[in-house]
Amino acid sequence: MEAAARRIIASVFKKSGKKKLSSSDFFLILSMDLGWFPPAEAKKFVKWAEENNLLKKDEEDILIPTFDIKTIDIPIDFQPSMKKWKTERKPPRERILEYIEKNSNIEDIDERIKEIMEDKKIFFEVAALFVGINLNLDMGRFFSEVEQFILHEEVEGYG
Structure with a gap:
């Protein structure tokens, strides 16, 4: 697609x-x-x-x-x-990772996100936003979606 x-x-x-x-x-x-x-x-x-x-x-x-x-x-x-086109939307996690990968030269993004996630005890998606912001990327496009994801989805490994 x-x-x-x-x-x-x-x-x-x-x-x-x-x-x-x-x-x-x-x-x-x-x-x-x-x-x-x-x-x-x-x-x-x-x-x-x-x-x-x-x-x-x-x-x-x-x-x-x-x-x-x-x-x-x-x-x-x-x-x-x-x-x-709206029906085959990737999950926020995948889209955020792809965005960071496309807009930065960092190769260990997944590891950085997991470190922050574990250190701060936050969701992967929130840690990914944090990493993107620290790389000076426009992560605002994902804020409301991540908020909705956290508030309304059953998140694997949490809760």
């Missing part, structure tokens, strides 16, 4: 000819120009892509792909399926 999502994102940016797009421009290209998704589904796709670290927003709230779109081959007849 991630390969198809990368193709969709690369298609939108290649169609626009730009390296950055506002959310509304991205939605318009995806739904109107390419005709691949209705507007509501286009918004869900963008949210899913952000949550899965395929798109990020810069300080001006403009969308940027997290990968080099030039490396993505898009077949001439490429047509994405109409999947509900």
